[in-house]
Amino acid sequence: MEDKKKVKQTEILKKVFRRLGKYRIFLVFSILLASLSVALTLYVPKLIGHAVDYIIGAGAVNFAGVYKVMISIGVCTLVTAFAQWIMNICNNKMTYQIVRDIRNEAFQKIEILPLKYIDTHPHGELVSRVIADVDQFADGLLMGFTQLFTGAATILGTFCFMLSVNVKITFVVVLITPVSFFVANFIAKHTFAMFKLQSETRGEQTGLIDEMIGNQKVVQTFGRKEEVTERFDEINKRLQKYSLRATFFSSITNPATRFVNSLVYTGVGITGAFSVLGGGLSVGQLTSFLSYANQYTKPFNEISGVVTELQNAVACAQRIFELIEEEPEIPDGESAVCLKNIKGKVQAEHVYFSYLPEQKLIEDFNLEVVPGQKIAVVGPTGCGKTTLINLLMRFYDIDSGSIRVEGLDIRQVTRQSLRAGYGMVLQDTWLKTGTIRENIMLGKPDATEEEVIAAAKASHIHSFIRRLPKGYETWITEDGSGLSQGQKQLLCIARVMLLRPPMLILDEATSSIDTRTEMKIQEAFAKLMEGRTTFIVAHRLSTIREADVILVMKDGKIVEQGRHESLLKQNGFYKHLYESQFVKNESAGN
Structure with a gap:
């Protein structure tokens, strides 16, 4: 010793x-x-x-x-x-x-x-x-x-x-x-x-x-x-x-x-x-x-x-x-290519993944998304919704199977080009110390003044910013002191509105926003999502009724998929989730 x-x-x-x-x-x-x-x-x-x-x-x-x-x-x-x-x-x-x-x-x-x-x-x-x-x-x-x-x-x-x-x-x-x-x-x-x-x-x-x-x-x-x-x-x-x-x-x-x-x-x-x-x-x-x-x-x-x-x-x-000396993230291979002309075609075949070997999570996951589709992912807590987002963005590598974007396995493309293809708004907001303008321009540093203002207007934060003492030059810290949780989330939405990426990931993107503003944001998102592949993770099932495909996940597997109406008719797990929200709400109202 x-x-x-x-x-x-x-x-x-x-x-x-x-x-x-x-x-x-x-x-x-x-x-x-x-x-x-x-x-x-x-x-x-x-x-x-x-x-x-x-x-x-x-x-x-x-x-x-x-x-x-x-x-x-x-x-x-x-x-x-x-x-x-x-x-x-x-x-x-x-x-x-x-x-x-x-x-x-x-x-x-x-x-x-x-x-x-x-x-x-x-x-x-x-x-x-x-x-x-x-x-x-x-x-x-x-x-x-x-x-x-x-x-x-x-x-x-x-x-x-x-x-x-x-x-x-x-x-x-x-x-x-x-x-x-x-x-x-x-x-x-x-x-x-x-x-x-x-x-x-x-x-x-x-x-x-x-x-x-x-x-x-x-x-x-x-x-x-x-x-x-x-x-x-x-x-x-x-x-x-x-x-x-x-x-x-x-x-x-x-x-x-x-x-x-x-x-x-x-x-x-x-x-x-x-x-x-x-x-x-x-x-x-x-x-x-x-x-x-x-x-x-x-x-x-x-x-x-x-x-x-x-x-x-x-x-x-x-x-x-x-x-x-800790092992770094596995670097991109020498043969890794840059993703270009992303249309939004995403495929997952026989995907297996778990954070710990002894705890199984995602098993034999299969998915096919055509460009422009709105894919909603629903399910109980711990079913693998956020994990799926982590795998799509390649924050974690899958254990086996394959995830492909535009026909290319995401392990064969550069992480930067893959992630540049997504715009992501999460429930947890992240701001950096700097001006409000710098926070909005995080994904597009060369954006013009007109583009920044247009993005702020689309996310319904422009009027609030104008009321601040220094407007877009107002200095904020990483914890967003002086801003409400909803305002911080609107700033994060403005980033995506400015970037206008070919694919979107919305993980409870409007969870901290009041209902009136949320309706306006949903309208802006609807315009932004036109022609773009969008993955929507939501607990409130009312927000995903218009999705082209709803994936119902349970224990890491897709147990049901389809549109809102067809899933209700199946009288399965989705209907149980839906009724557990709305029937209770109606009972509470009565």
Whole structure:
């Protein structure tokens, strides 16, 4: 198990370093500047040692020598500060460009992921990966580059300087050093698991918050506030537990490594003092050595802290790369053709489909639609009406059988050309942040002003738009704040009116519109549907009486089909559905 974890961490680090290759120039400069900064920093204690040796005793101070040393220290300090400033710029550039690339990759992957993945993963959890996890990764990466290179160079440089002063005392320092590695290794093992759990639980919490904010009215309406609060508290407690454990293991880094540092410093002090008494070292050299001993152990403390941050960064990177490496939607084949001159001929033969293998849904589905027909799809909830729309648009691929448009299997044509052939109005509205004009022009960005206004008039939203302070330039957000549900649906209808596609899909397209406006919209739709193949999904059977063919679905199969009158005469399932609506309504009216 431990070996698998190590392999996984190694693989994640390899992926990070592959992305580093693109910005290797910054990496090279960062390493060079870190080396220069460390070399000058380590040269300063040697200069201080010389200054101490120039102070021989009372009235016997070599001021000329001390003055030269002070100038040298000043120059070294200034150059070191400048080198560190440039190094930080390089590290920041490198880190945030890598983070930008990763976010771009993650967002581009979300755009091409199959709908199945989006449907089965909480949206807030995906947001947490792209935003929070990438931020945590950036923090760990930045600290790693800033302190890891400097720390490693400091250890190596200090070791060389100490050897140049006294070999025996240097080995005293080296003998105690492995304790720091042991401490760092112990902490690293325990922190990764905790930071991974912390990151996953944070994503779960973000998902719940996102879900509750988006559905606050529903939660309050059904009195689920206490249950939701309890669920949030449970997740929050888990997050608290994992965060405390992660923080505990990471926070023992500093005191543990400081203890090791004290051991090293004590060893150097005692050994050095005896060397001075024996004449093996000058006081100035001992001063330099004590400074080196302190600087030698300090990076171990910093590197231990960096290891902790890197563990967190690796845990977050794992979740990001899982998203980036998720299998994308099956791309269009090389031989895929573009659908052109779409008339509206649609055929389905022996179609089988289910979301889960163990739960059968659509079985042996057959359909033939001639251009210009109005096809109504009715049936109880869960019978497969919306699933049929998903299959026609190829949001999901069928398990077996075939769906053909204009005689071509939809798996052999490009998704873009297939979907461009449909205009779709759903019960659930979708608006983007932007002006009302931009929302209407979503499917036809090059539409003229006259076309936009004509579409708005056809959908009976023009008069409302004109009453807004800025008319068509009024800014709206994705949730359509300030608009009623009916007005949002009318805007979605206006998009289709503008696009005028060869085929239409109307899935409860007027469910949120008042009866008077609905009658006008139905008239506009009637004009739009002339000569166009139209699929109408409706629960209100009064809206589909004029359909050319009514498909009655039950348990994923077409159990009846025909016109309204003929289906009533069959005295079957459709008549039962029809009477369950209208007989009850008449009884309620009486």
